Amino acid sequence: xxxxxxxxxxxxxxxxxxxxxxxxxxxxxxxxxxxxxxxxxxxxxxxxxxxxxxxxxxxxxxxxxxxxxxxxxxxxxxxxxxxxxxxxxxxxxxxxxxxxxxxxxxxxxxxxxxxxxxxxxxxxxxxxxxxxxxxxxxxxxxxxxxxxxxxxxxxxxxxxxxxxxxxxxxxxxxxxxxxxxxxxxxxxxxxxxxxxxxxxxxxxxxxxxxxxxxxxxxxxxxxxxxxxxxxxxxxxxxxxxxxxxxxxxxxxxxxxxxxxxxxxxxxxxxxxxxxxxxxxxxxxxxxxxxxxxxxxxxxxxxxxxxxxxxxxxxxxxxxxxxxxxxxxxxxxxxxxxxxxxxxxxxxxxxxxxxxxxxxxxxxxxxxxxxxxxxxxxxxxxxxxxxxxxxxxxxxxxxxxxxxxxxxxxxxxxxxxxxxxxxxxxxxxxxxxxxxxxxxxxxxxxxxxxxxxxxxxxxxxxxxxxxxxxxxxxxxxxxxxxxxxxxxxxxxxxxxxxxxxxxxxxxxxxxxxxxxxxxxxxxxxxxxxxxxxxxxxxxxxxxxxxxxxxxxxxxxxxxxxxxxxxxxxxxxxxxxxxxxxxxxxxxxxxxxxxxxxxxxxxxxxxxxxxxxxxxxxxxxxxxxxxxxxxxxxxxxxxxxxxxxxxxxxxxxxxxxxxxxxxxxxxxxxxxxxxxxxxxxxxxxxxxxxxxxxxxxxxxxxxxxxxxxxxxxxxxxxxxxxxxxxxxxxxxxxxxxxxxxxxxxxxxxxxxxxxxxxxxxxxxxxxxxxxxxxxxxxxxxxxxxxxxxxxxxxxxxxxxxxxxxxxxxxxxx
Numbered sequence: 001x002x003x004x005x006x007x008x009x010x011x012x013x014x015x016x017x018x019x020x021x022x023x024x025x026x027x028x029x030x031x032x033x034x035x036x037x038x039x040x041x042x043x044x045x046x047x048x049x050x051x052x053x054x055x056x057x058x059x060x061x062x063x064x065x066x067x068x069x070x071x072x073x074x075x076x077x078x079x080x081x082x083x084x085x086x087x088x089x090x091x092x093x094x095x096x097x098x099x100x101x102x103x104x105x106x107x108x109x110x111x112x113x114x115x116x117x118x119x120x121x122x123x124x125x126x127x128x129x130x131x132x133x134x135x136x137x138x139x140x141x142x143x144x145x146x147x148x149x150x151x152x153x154x155x156x157x158x159x160x161x162x163x164x165x166x167x168x169x170x171x172x173x174x175x176x177x178x179x180x181x182x183x184x185x186x187x188x189x190x191x192x193x194x195x196x197x198x199x200x201x202x203x204x205x206x207x208x209x210x211x212x213x214x215x216x217x218x219x220x221x222x223x224x225x226x227x228x229x230x231x232x233x234x235x236x237x238x239x240x241x242x243x244x245x246x247x248x249x250x251x252x253x254x255x256x257x258x259x260x261x262x263x264x265x266x267x268x269x270x271x272x273x274x275x276x277x278x279x280x281x282x283x284x285x286x287x288x289x290x291x292x293x294x295x296x297x298x299x300x301x302x303x304x305x306x307x308x309x310x311x312x313x314x315x316x317x318x319x320x321x322x323x324x325x326x327x328x329x330x331x332x333x334x335x336x337x338x339x340x341x342x343x344x345x346x347x348x349x350x351x352x353x354x355x356x357x358x359x360x361x362x363x364x365x366x367x368x369x370x371x372x373x374x375x376x377x378x379x380x381x382x383x384x385x386x387x388x389x390x391x392x393x394x395x396x397x398x399x400x401x402x403x404x405x406x407x408x409x410x411x412x413x414x415x416x417x418x419x420x421x422x423x424x425x426x427x428x429x430x431x432x433x434x435x436x437x438x439x440x441x442x443x444x445x446x447x448x449x450x451x452x453x454x455x456x457x458x459x460x461x462x463x464x465x466x467x468x469x470x471x472x473x474x475x476x477x478x479x480x481x482x483x484x485x486x487x488x489x490x491x492x493x494x495x496x497x498x499x500x501x502x503x504x505x506x507x508x509x510x511x512x513x514x515x516x517x518x519x520x521x522x523x524x525x526x527x528x529x530x531x532x533x534x535x536x537x538x539x540x541x542x543x544x545x546x547x548x549x550x551x552x553x554x555x556x557x558x559x560x561x562x563x564x565x566x567x568x569x570x571x572x573x574x575x576x577x578x579x580x581x582x583x584x585x586x587x588x589x590x591x592x593x594x595x596x597x598x599x600x601x602x603x604x605x606x607x608x609x610x611x612x613x614x615x616x617x618x619x620x621x622x623x624x625x626x627x628x629x630x631x632x633x634x635x636x637x638x639x640x641x642x643x644x645x646x647x648x649x650x651x652x653x654x655x656x657x658x659x660x661x662x663x664x665x666x667x668x669x670x671x672x673x674x675x676x677x678x679x680x681x682x683x684x685x686x687x688x689x690x691x692x693x694x695x696x697x698x699x700x701x702x703x704x705x706x707x708x709x710x711x712x713x714x715x716x717x718x719x720x721x722x723x724x725x726x727x728x729x730x731x732x733x734x735x736x737x738x739x740x741x742x743x744x745x746x747x748x749x750x751x752x753x754x755x756x757x758x759x760x761x762x763x764x765x766x767x768x769x770x771x772x773x774x775x776x777x778x779x780x781x782x783x784x785x786x787x788x789x790x791x792x793x794x795x796x797x798x799x800x801x802x803x804x805x806x807x808x809x810x811x
């Protein structure tokens with residue numbers, strides 16, 4: 001231990017005497033570590049981290065499957081009860097409704113929150129720890145009791161330590177608080193953000209969007225189960241399979257072809273898992289490229305340092321030092337440097353994850369996509385720092401500890417012998433630049449994708465629209481009363497100075513999706529139909545407010561709620577159902593509802609920016625709200641002639657003057673909404689942009705270092721050349737040509753590799769081909785320009801060498 005301590009202190013003293021070298025290495029490794037730690041923190045958050053429940057390994061999320069749909073589906077209430085009562089592999093099975101909207105009282109104005117309605121055994125099965133109080137008792141199925149999330153308790157109730165037992169207003173109904181969850185828990189699903197929990201028997205009181213939910217054909221419950229001790233996944237799966245066959249025989253009308261699947265609770269939903277994993281995998285590969293470039297850069301610096309220490313090492317060997325001791329000392333130096341880089345990288349990654357957490361998805365429900373640090377991330381940062389230090393320092397340490405003693409004592413450099421035209425340092429530089437080509441090509445593709453996404457024609461206004469949502473149904477409004485309230489609200493807001501028009505809808509476009517149905521043309525000779533079309537409720541003035549052109553027919557008016565239902569369809573829906581026929585006056589049928597087509601509107605982007613055009617049907621809100629109420633509330637859309645933010649206060653005041661108990665939520669401008677809709681291309685463009693610039697900077701530094709080292713080792717040769725009449729331009733060409741030769745070789749290797757790799761990014765690019773000609777032309781030219789600059793600076797220094805001083809130098 002004394003020997004190790006001595007070596008560490010010795011290396012620290014040496015490093016303190018070389019601050020520029022230390023800073024360069026720490027920055028290089030820090031950039032590579034930061035890239036990898038940032039991506040790993042995302043992988044840890046969405047893939048590795050278990051749900052914050054007791055013994056997460058034995059808590060399973062159960063799904064139903066059906067013939068032709070081998071994925072994830074919810075349970076009906078009778079099916080859940082059958083599994084709960086008959087499954088012996090599970091010590092407990094609980095169910096919950098995933099998203100229940102509510103308006104909750106507390107500090108300040110009422111706030112829109114989302115919670116979950118659960119069976120009374122939910123907290124027992126999940127083994128959830130509580131900050132205060134308890135979960136639900138078995139006899140509280142219909143009791144007005146509530147469990148608050150830790151964050152809701154802090155924000156709305158000022159972290160009142162005596163909150164248990166107090167009454168709070170939930171959508172106008174009094175509920176008694178019985179518990180506050182642990183800080184980390186906001187639901188089994190780690191992306192959905194639940195803020196309260198009530199017993200399942202209260203669901204009819206808090207929502208009117210679940211009619212006939214007790215039937216066996218209505219699947220609406222998410223289910224979790226706790227495996228019994230000693231029960232394997234295979235045993236549980238076999239039992240569920242046997243039960244599925246039994247249910248299929250007992251209930252052939254609803255359960256024929258049914259099956260079950262399960263995975264650890266809190267895992268990514270199967271439908272989204274493959275795309276998320278592919279995207280994270282791409283980012284992981286790119287971050288490793290950045291680290292490899294950084295390691296090559298540091299290895300080059302350490303090789304130069306090893307060359308400078310050849311004489312020192314020879315002297316120490318001559319005085320009796322062992323090669324193992326010299327090897328250990330040199331490796332300790334590289335590990336100390338890498339740990340310093342790891343600390344810098346972790347701090348840089350902490351800043352980066354905060355930036356990523358500030359991004360928002362354009363969803364009407366609360367999502368938690370925050371990324372942070374925990375012990376796994378810190379362990380990974382430490383491990384990757386040590387491994388980087390070993391990889392960077394292994395070869396330089398081996399070379400430094402094995403000098404040719406006789407040659408080194410005379411000052412000869414064993415790493416730069418005459419005739420060695422392609423040294424290890426050159427190989428590292430070629431590797432750096434080649435990897436930078438791949439990285440920069442990916443960066444170019446994603447930046448062009450972001451630019452294209454920002455310029456996509458969404459089909460509606462991009463400026464001058466303010467959006468605010470309310471949900472009168474949470475406060476006991478009947479459908480008729482809700483229609484009256486929304487009509488009055490629209491009229492009053494339209495009269496506010498600066499407001500051009502106003503309208504109401506159930507969900508705004510590019511919010512990730514809402515209601516959709518299949519449609520057909522009844523009695524049509526060619527039996528035309530489409531599998532899905534997006535449905536939007538709309539009031540008069542919706543198309544004008546959103547800036548969606550009406551191509552033919554008329555706009556929605558104040559339609560008779562009990563009369564013939566009418567609709568406006570998009571051009572794509574008209575083409576799919578009617579071809580070249582005129583749709584006006586004809587009928588379409590979806591989910592058993594008959595609509596008369598009164599107009600055709602221009603196409604819009606409905607769910608996401610990158611989608612193909614979807615068929616869209618706009619139906620009258622007055623005619624639809626009674627039979628199909630929105631579970632997401634109703635959005636007020638306000639088109640203003642000036643700044644949207646300038647009328648926001650007046651709109652809020654109007655809403656509160658009509659009903660001060662209503663919570664206002666999802667308040668934002670259309671500009672903010674569209675910016676959030678660019679989440680995926682912004683995320684990819686930001687990360688790849690940072691990684692690409694980092695790789696370019698590191699490769700340029702590495703190339704500059706190699707050329708500078710070459711100049712320093714050939715000072716005598718340069719002096720001889722100039723003494724014999726060589727011109728300054730010739731000396732400059734000598735070194736620039738050498739550097740550019742390395743770059744050309746690297747580009748020749750990197751470009752085909754980038755070309756082959758780019759096809760894997762095709763699914764996340766917007767309007768850009770994976771083999772984009774502009775990108776694959778601009779990147780090599782940019783790299784050659786930067787490389788030329790990196791080579792020219794050392795070449796200029798070489799040309800400035802004084803021949804007399806160079807010839808006097810002893811090497």
